[in-house]
Amino acid sequence: MKAMRSLYPMATLGVIVLIWGLSVWAFDVPAFVLPSPLAVGKAIVNNAAILIPALRYTLIEVVIGFTLSVLVGGAIAVAIVSSELLDRSVYPLLVALQIVPKVAIAPLFAIWFGFGMMPKVLMAFLIAFFPMVINTAMGLRGIEVSKLQLARSMGASKLQTFFKIRLPHAMPSIFTGLKLSITSAMIGAIVGEFIGSDEGVGRVLLIANGNLQTDLMFAAVVLLSLAGVILFLAIEAIERVVLHWHVSQRSRDMVVA
Amino acid sequence: MSDRSFIEIEDVSKRYRGADGLLAVENVTTNFARGEFISILGPSGCGKSTLMQMLAGLTPRSSGRIAIGGRDVKRAQTDLGIVFQDTNLLDWRTVLKNVMLQIEVRKLDHAVYLERARNLLAMVGLEGFEEKLPHQLSGGMKQRVAICRALIHDPPLLLMDEPFGALDALTRDQLNVDLQDIWLESRKTVVFVTHSISEAVFLSDRVLVMSPRPATVAADIRIDLPRRRPISVRETPAFGAYVSQIRNMFEEWGVLRRDAEAPALRLAAGGKQ
DSSP states (O other): OHHHHHHHHHHHHHHHHHHHHHHHHHTTOOTTTOOOHHHHHHHHHHTHHHHHHHHHHHHHHHHHHHHHHHHHHHHHHHHHHHOHHHHHHHHHHHHHHHHSOGGGGHHHHHHHHTTSHHHHHHHHHHHHHHHHHHHHHHHHHTOOHHHHHHHHHTTOOHHHIIIIIIHHHHHHHHHHHHHHHHHHHHHHHHHHHHHSOSSSHHHHHHHHHHTTOHHHHHHHHHHHHHHHHHHHHHHHHHHHHHTTTSGGGSOTTOOOO | OOGGGSEEEEEEEEEOOSSSOOEEEEEEEEEEOTTOEEEEEOOTTSSHHHHHHHHTTSSOOSEEEEEETTEEOOSOOOSSEEEOSSOOOOTTSOHHHHHHHHHHHHTOOHHHHHHHHHHHHHHTTOTTOTTOOGGGSOHHHHHHHHHHHHHTTOOSEEEEESTTTTSOHHHHHHHHHHHHHHHHHHOOEEEEEESOHHHHHHHOSEEEEEOSSSBOEEEEEEOOOOSSOOGGGGGSHHHHHHHHHHHHHHHHHTSSOOTTTOHHHHHHHTTTO
């Protein structure tokens, strides 16, 4: 049943690739404008020696940036939910920060932190951090008053209330944050690499662009997308296990007792 | 403290802070005896739930005194069980684990109470549902689980805030009967908030009829019907007399219209009987 489900998007993807390939062939599109899927596949194989280390480098940036955004974002969300003072003083600034186009800050990071991994990780973190904070805070806040009253009537401590009621209740929202955050971290890392980098997929893209190696650009994008999808699916897999009780995880044909 | 005054409520008022300073409860004075089943009956929004919240120490009172077992209620009371209208079951916990939440939070002996939890669930007809998740249960079943959770630690006092308000009429009748059986077996003090006249009369030893807001005790009616009351007791003249006595009060306040004015509407409002 589960394998069947993933067949549908795969089939759709197959049709799209087929149309792409046929169009390139039928309209005789020059390879530097749009290479055929086959050419892209070849480019991946031929440039594996460049692409794989680059992808590895970028993914390390993504994972570190993402992890930071989860830790820091989660901690800030807990802080603003548990303190009215922080809620009033920090939360509006966070929203303001979100309005600042962070891509515009990237060159600044290059000036401050050079061309190593650090500014890219920071960029990934900065972009991924906001969805994490907002979704975690929303989930923690969205608890019904009567559930908190129930906890009080049981004599639950603050920690007990947090870990037994608030946090599990916030999990669906937190996973939404995680999924938004991982995709944002990907964008952040690439943007960081575009500004200036010695390594990473962003650098490969820039060089390929300069040389009009469109097939290599496509190859980089395809690998990047694949890695992104795998990261996203990994989080979804964890979500399915953790949130097996949640309405979002019930299959359509499930019979309610 | 005598048994007659297990719960003492003296001149209690509640005014909500804010621009309009809404007065929800005004000068309520009453006593509940240990083991008594008391209904607080009133029209919707009259402040009866607020009174229960103050009793549980979940909402501070503006003035007056409330004591349970001789001790002043100053903060959230923990020596009780509460059943809310929203069942408040935790969706991620199984039925059994929802009931055992009390035991975990209170750090009581898990093994001892696990047995008790199973027995309680069996008593309300949920044997075999222990490992189900709340979303797999009907509304009535969920409320039974909530009742078990409120009783698992064997508190002397059970507070119920319109627990059956969201259920269909048949399920509600069944739960009324079941609740009576639970009460007859355990003889806990129960304070039951409802806006259904027949539910209050059927279940209670005493019905406190609250006036529209601000809530005051308009009548304190002792229900002298023999226990165990079958559901058919509602067709007896004695039962009908209690119901019409209370309904007359509602009609006088304009909460219910009199028969002659709008019979169709009266049927809708009294339909829960």
